[in-house]
Amino acid sequence: MPRVTEAYLAERREHILSSAATCFAREGFHRTSMRDVIAEAGLSPGAVYHYFRGKHDIIAAISLDAVTAVGGAVRASVGRGQSLPELVAGLPTAIEALDRADDRTRLAVQAWGEALRDPALGAALREGVDGVLDALRERVDLAREAGEVSADVDPHAVARVALGIVQGFILQRAWDPEVTAADYGRGASAVVGGLLAP
Amino acid sequence: MPRVTEAYLAERREHILSSAATCFAREGFHRTSMRDVIAEAGLSPGAVYHYFRGKHDIIAAISLDAVTAVGGAVRASVGRGQSLPELVAGLPTAIEALDRADDRTRLAVQAWGEALRDPALGAALREGVDGVLDALRERVDLAREAGEVSADVDPHAVARVALGIVQGFILQRAWDPEVTAADYGRGASAVVGGLLAP
Amino acid sequence: MPRVTEAYLAERREHILSSAATCFAREGFHRTSMRDVIAEAGLSPGAVYHYFRGKHDIIAAISLDAVTAVGGAVRASVGRGQSLPELVAGLPTAIEALDRADDRTRLAVQAWGEALRDPALGAALREGVDGVLDALRERVDLAREAGEVSADVDPHAVARVALGIVQGFILQRAWDPEVTAADYGRGASAVVGGLLAP
Amino acid sequence: MPRVTEAYLAERREHILSSAATCFAREGFHRTSMRDVIAEAGLSPGAVYHYFRGKHDIIAAISLDAVTAVGGAVRASVGRGQSLPELVAGLPTAIEALDRADDRTRLAVQAWGEALRDPALGAALREGVDGVLDALRERVDLAREAGEVSADVDPHAVARVALGIVQGFILQRAWDPEVTAADYGRGASAVVGGLLAP
DNA sequence: AATGAATGAGCCTTCATTCAT
DNA sequence: AATGAATGAAGGCTCATTCAT
Numbered sequence: 001m002p003r004v005t006e007a008y009l010a011e012r013r014e015h016i017l018s019s020a021a022t023c024f025a026r027e028g029f030h031r032t033s034m035r036d037v038i039a040e041a042g043l044s045p046g047a048v049y050h051y052f053r054g055k056h057d058i059i060a061a062i063s064l065d066a067v068t069a070v071g072g073a074v075r076a077s078v079g080r081g082q083s084l085p086e087l088v089a090g091l092p093t094a095i096e097a098l099d100r101a102d103d104r105t106r107l108a109v110q111a112w113g114e115a116l117r118d119p120a121l122g123a124a125l126r127e128g129v130d131g132v133l134d135a136l137r138e139r140v141d142l143a144r145e146a147g148e149v150s151a152d153v154d155p156h157a158v159a160r161v162a163l164g165i166v167q168g169f170i171l172q173r174a175w176d177p178e179v180t181a182a183d184y185g186r187g188a189s190a191v192v193g194g195l196l197a198p
Numbered sequence: 199m200p201r202v203t204e205a206y207l208a209e210r211r212e213h214i215l216s217s218a219a220t221c222f223a224r225e226g227f228h229r230t231s232m233r234d235v236i237a238e239a240g241l242s243p244g245a246v247y248h249y250f251r252g253k254h255d256i257i258a259a260i261s262l263d264a265v266t267a268v269g270g271a272v273r274a275s276v277g278r279g280q281s282l283p284e285l286v287a288g289l290p291t292a293i294e295a296l297d298r299a300d301d302r303t304r305l306a307v308q309a310w311g312e313a314l315r316d317p318a319l320g321a322a323l324r325e326g327v328d329g330v331l332d333a334l335r336e337r338v339d340l341a342r343e344a345g346e347v348s349a350d351v352d353p354h355a356v357a358r359v360a361l362g363i364v365q366g367f368i369l370q371r372a373w374d375p376e377v378t379a380a381d382y383g384r385g386a387s388a389v390v391g392g393l394l395a396p
Numbered sequence: 397m398p399r400v401t402e403a404y405l406a407e408r409r410e411h412i413l414s415s416a417a418t419c420f421a422r423e424g425f426h427r428t429s430m431r432d433v434i435a436e437a438g439l440s441p442g443a444v445y446h447y448f449r450g451k452h453d454i455i456a457a458i459s460l461d462a463v464t465a466v467g468g469a470v471r472a473s474v475g476r477g478q479s480l481p482e483l484v485a486g487l488p489t490a491i492e493a494l495d496r497a498d499d500r501t502r503l504a505v506q507a508w509g510e511a512l513r514d515p516a517l518g519a520a521l522r523e524g525v526d527g528v529l530d531a532l533r534e535r536v537d538l539a540r541e542a543g544e545v546s547a548d549v550d551p552h553a554v555a556r557v558a559l560g561i562v563q564g565f566i567l568q569r570a571w572d573p574e575v576t577a578a579d580y581g582r583g584a585s586a587v588v589g590g591l592l593a594p
Numbered sequence: 595m596p597r598v599t600e601a602y603l604a605e606r607r608e609h610i611l612s613s614a615a616t617c618f619a620r621e622g623f624h625r626t627s628m629r630d631v632i633a634e635a636g637l638s639p640g641a642v643y644h645y646f647r648g649k650h651d652i653i654a655a656i657s658l659d660a661v662t663a664v665g666g667a668v669r670a671s672v673g674r675g676q677s678l679p680e681l682v683a684g685l686p687t688a689i690e691a692l693d694r695a696d697d698r699t700r701l702a703v704q705a706w707g708e709a710l711r712d713p714a715l716g717a718a719l720r721e722g723v724d725g726v727l728d729a730l731r732e733r734v735d736l737a738r739e740a741g742e743v744s745a746d747v748d749p750h751a752v753a754r755v756a757l758g759i760v761q762g763f764i765l766q767r768a769w770d771p772e773v774t775a776a777d778y779g780r781g782a783s784a785v786v787g788g789l790l791a792p
Numbered sequence: 793a794a795t796g797a798a799t800g801a802g803c804c805t806t807c808a809t810t811c812a813t
Numbered sequence: 814a815a816t817g818a819a820t821g822a823a824g825g826c827t828c829a830t831t832c833a834t
Contacts, residue, residue, distance in 0.1 A: 004814075012814095028315040030228035034808055044816045045809075055808065106314055112369055113311040116304055117226040126373055150388075157385025160377065164366015164386075171365050172358060174314055175324055179358065187355025188362075190348075192389055201795065201834090210797090232825055242799045243826070253825065399813090399816065408818090424711040426624035430804055440820045441805070451804065502710055508765055509707040512700055513622040522769055546784075553781025556766060556773065560782075563765050564758015570710055571720055575754065583751025584758075586744075587786055598793075606793095628829055638795050639830075649829065 013051045016041050017065070018102065020058045025103040029059050029110055060121045063111030066104050067125050071132040073098055074166060078135045084143055085193030088162060092169045092181035092188065105170045133159045165191075211249045214239050215263070216300065218256045223301040227257050227308055258319045261309030264302050265323050269330040271296055272364060276333045282341055283391030286360060290367045290379035290386065303368045331357045363389075409447045412437050413461070414498065416454045421499040425455050425506055456517045459507030462500050463521050467528040469494055470562060474531045480539055481589030484558060488565045488577035488584065501566045529555045561587075607645045610635050611659070612696065614652045619697040623653050623704055654715045657705030660698050661719050665726045667692055668760060672729045678737055679787030682756060686763045686775035686782065699764045727753045759785075 019041035023032040034055050038048050052058050073094040077087055098104045115122040136159035143149040165188050173179045217239035221230040232253050236246050250256050271292040275285055296302045313320040334357035341347040363386050371377045415437035419428040430451050434444050448454050469490040473483055494500045511518040532555035539545040561584050569575045613635035617626040628649050632642050646652050667688040671681055692698045709716040730753035737743040743752075759782050767773045 009814095028311065031315060033806075035806090046811085046816055047814075049809070050814065109314060110311040112372075113226070113308040116307060116372055117229060122373065129370075129373070153388040154381065154385060157381045158389060159385075160370060160382055161363055161366065161385040161389050164364075164370065164382075165359055165362050166366070167369050168359065168362015168365040171310055172327075172362065174310075175320065175327070183352065183355045184358055184362075187352060187357075187359040190351040190356055191359050202797075207797090231823075233823090244800070244828085245798050247826065248797065400818075405818090424707070427711060429802080431802090442807085442821070443819050445805070446818065505710060506707040508768075509622065509704040512703060512768055513625060518769065525766075525769070549784040550777065550781060553777045554785055555781075556778055557759055557762065557781040557785050560759050560762015560766065560778075561755055562758075563762040564755070564760070567706055567761050568723075568754060568758065570706075571716065571723070579748065579751045580754055580758075583748060583753075583755040586747040586752055587755050603793095627827075629827090639797095640795055640832085641793075643830070644793065 009051075012047075016043070016048055016051055017058065017061055021062050021102045021104075021107060024059070024062060024110065025106050029114060056118075059114060060118065060124070062107060063114050063121055064124055064128070066107040066111050067115075068128050069098050069104055070095060070108055070166070070170065071128045074132050074163070075135045078139050083193075084139070084148065085189040087139070088165065088192045089185040089189030091166050092173075092185040095166060095170060096173070096181040103174075106174050108170055109174045129163070133163060136162050162192075207249075214241070214246055214249055215256065215259055219260050219263075219300045219302075219305060222257070222260060222308065223304050227312060254316075257312060258316065258322075260305060261312050261319055262322050262326070264305040264309050265313075266326050267296050267302050268293060268306055268364070268368065269326045272330050272361070273333045276337050281391075282337070282346065283387040285337070286363065286390045287383040287387030289364050290371075290383040293364060293368060294371070294379040304372045306368055307372045327361070331361060334360050360390075405447075412439070412444055412447055413454065413457055417458050417461075417498045417500075417503060420455075420458060420506065421502050425510065452514075455510060456514065456520075458503060459510050459517055460520055460524070462503040462507050463511075464524050465494050465500050466491060466504055466562070466566065467524045470528050470559070471531045474535050479589075480535070480544065481585040483535070484561065484588045485581040485585030487562050488569075488581040491562060491566060492569070492577040502570050504566055505570045525559070529559060532558050558588075603645075606641075610637070610642055610645055611652065611655055615656050615696045615698075615701060618653075618656060618704065619700050623708060650712075653708060654712065654718070656701060657708050657715055658718055658722070660701040660705050661709075662722050663692050663698055664689060664702055664760070664764065665722045668726050668757070669729045672733050677787075678733070678742065679783040681733070682759065682786045683779040683783030685760050686767075686779040689760060689764060690767070690775040697768075700768050702764055703768045723757070727757060730756050756786075 016037070020032075020037045023036045023040050026032075027036070034045070034048070037055075037058065038045055041048065052061075074091060077091055077094045080087070080090075082090065095105060111121075111125065115125045133156075137155045140149065140153070140155040140158045140162075144151060144153065144155065169179070169181070169184045169188075172184070173181075214235070218230075218235045221234045221238050224230075225234070232243065232246070235253075235256065236243055239246060250259070272289060275289055275292045278285070278288075280288065293303060309319075309323070313323045331354075335353045338347065338351070338353040338356045338360075342349060342351065342353065367377070367379070367382045367386075370382070371379075412433070416428075416433045419432045419436050422428075423432070430441070430444070433451075433454065434441055437444060448457070470487060473487055473490045476483070476486075478486065491501060495502075507517075507521070511521045529552075533551045536545065536549070536551040536554045536558075540547060540549065540551065565575070565577070565580045565584075568580070569577075610631070614626075614631045617630045617634050620626075621630070628639070628642070631649075631652065632639055635642060646655075668685060671685055671688045674681070674684075676684065689699060705715075705719065709719045727750075731749045734743065734747070734749040734752045734756075738745060738747065738749065763773070763775070763778050763782075766778070767775075
């Protein structure tokens with residue numbers, strides 16, 4: 001019989017992660033020391049190291065979470081059966097909604113850089129991105145089959161561009177909170193749906 | 199009077215920066231120590247600190263350079279008098295051309311994260327981005343006035359989205375070198391120019 | 397729970413201080429590196445920094461201790477109910493007794509200079525000195541009331557001079573160990589008690 | 595024929611010393627870097643090192659100057675043919691007069707500590723002190739022969755105490771500028787001349 | 793005589809992490 | 814499960830000083 005419930009352990013782990021996220025969003029991965037994380041969590045070094053193998057693991061977990069959350073938001077939007085311009089218009093809002101308590105999108109920008117240096121994280125992150133790209137590509141395929149989109153576009157490339165539009169929003173909003181989802185979404189929808197005069 | 203020429207000083211500074219860029223591209227800003235930079239430059243600590251106030255300043259200079267180079271490539275493309283889809287199609291190639299010697303686009307991704315934590319860098323970077331956004335917006339304005347684009351689009355928002363498309367390319371290519379400028383450019387051009395069947 | 401006893405912590409702190417004092421007496425505050433202190437203490441850097449915020453704090457603690465010890469010796473002598481000449485004659489011996497293990501009086505001379513540059517240390521030290529001056533002044537007051545001393549002397553000024561005599565001994569003995577407490581004390585007693593022929 | 599006059603060289607040397615003294619009085623010997631001294635002097639490193647072998651030499655020169663100045667003031671007072679109490683009463687004022695532009699007495703306190711660590715400086719300083727002690731002792735001898743002072747005092751010891759009184763003034767005044775020469779001198783004169791009621 | 797770029801040893805300190813309790 | 818004292822490598826940087834010009 002375990003001394004403590006599994007739920008307790010999971011909750012503890014989560015608590016540490018969210019404390020770390022707070023620190024990381026405030027100061028960045030590398031300007032945050034384990035001392036900071038430990039203090040923010042109100043624990044002792046030993047306790048934190050009981051749940052994580054090291055700082056590295058915490059960064060990886062948080063990075064993955066941030067990127068996964070973005071991916072999840074995109075995939076959820078894709079599944080909503082809207083027209084392509086509607087879909088694209090709504091993505092920024094879906095992203096914005098992620099930043100409930102923590103600055104998940106700011107963490108995502110940092111995670112992007114981290115993934116460049118950490119092969120394991122890079123692979124994990126790439127996997128998530130591939131899933132999102134697949135979802136977007138399938139949606140474009142459908143649109144093409146439905147004649148909604150001209151036959152000679154490359155769904156792979158279009159999916160990448162659509163993802164790029166989302167990534168650009170995340171980045172620009174991280175730099176400047178005045179970049180709103182509504183404006184950016186309108187622009188995106190215009191680009192995708194009717195930029196060229198008929 | 200051993201006062202060396204100003205050109206010599208500038209060249210030395212540049213040498214240090216490019217040595218640092220090599221290190222940073224290889225290991226990231228924070229896994230690179232000043233020792234690494236100093237060794238790569240083949241100098242002594244004192245010499246490096248003669249030209250830069252600290253690691254921070256070197257990171258900032260390189261970050262700014264990377265982001266400025268991206269901005270310059272975009273602005274140069276904008277000034278080339280192409281149609282909007284042509285312009286957008288060509289941007290990834292222009293970006294790709296930046297990575298001649300150093301991995302300037304990889305550095306850019308790191309710089310993005312850095313700018314989130316360093317207010318001074320953030321401000322400088324934002325200024326550069328604003329210039330690029332202005333150039334793109336003006337181009338869209340022109341297209342609108344020429345009837346090339348429907349009148350009810352918001353040029354500001356469209357400029358941001360166009361920039362986002364470029365940023366997305368930088369990021370996706372940094373993660374996966376197989377993402378080619380040609381493919382992404384084709385996708386971008388399709389999105390902007392004729393995604394919707396007529 | 398590895399929480400060690402408070403006594404253990406205090407002892408550790410004291411051990412570091414005495415190691416530092418050894419180094420400082422040997423080489424001076426500024427020619428002693430933290431490496432020296434750490435090696436002398438037989439600890440790791442982290443351990444030392446666990447107990448002190450930095451070299452500065454160690455210097456301050458040792459300086460304060462040295463000056464406080466001197467003050468304590470003076471106050472103890474004052475409380476011994478001797479005649480003024482007896483008291484003054486005994487002070488050098490009391491001071492000399494401080495240098496049992498460490499060279500506390502040599503440290504005091506260094507502390508004097510340090511207090512000139514470190515406002516916090518200066519204030520602390522001044523406070524200690526004021527206490528000693530008070531004690532001396534009270535003693536002089538008593539002597540005056542007892543008619544032991546002429547009525548028109550300023551007890552404050554006399555107290556300062558008495559302290560000065562002690563400080564001069566500390567300094568001269570630090571430079572030249574041949575200056576003995578016995579000789580100096582005899583001189584001091586003569587000055588105070590019967591310099592002028594009757 | 596020398597390129598520059600000897601006077602020019604001496605003046606330059608003096609200029610560097612006074613710049614250094616300014617820095618040292620402001621920040622202490624060890625918190626002052628050669629950069630500081632060089633900047634204060636408005637010269638280049640090479641120029642300063644042309645006149646001094648190193649920081650060490652500058653510290654030694656300034657320390658010696660400060661201590662010598664004190665010694666000179668005492669000896670000048672001794673030669674003035676006053677009664678012993680008058681002499682002692684006047685010493686603090688003579689000391690105070692030294693602090694024209696620079697804080698020579700503050701530098702002296704630092705020099706005391708320095709002499710403890712630097713054998714060469716210690717020897718030089720001790721020599722100066724011995725001269726002062728000799729002068730004081732001779733004065734006491736004279737007083738003894740004149741019957742001004744009781745025959746059984748030890749002139750050596752009394753001279754040391756007299757010097758100690760001066761050193762105490764220097765120290766106490768360095769810590770607290772409110773300690774005035776007038777007050778301290780009055781106290782000293784009282785101690786020496788008539789502390790004990792008749 | 794003077795310049796100032798360059799040197800490189802060494803400084804103080806922090807950090808992620810461990811392990812006896 | 815949790816504590817926190819301890820580790821020790823490594824970090825960024827400063828410093829007194831030199832020497833080609």
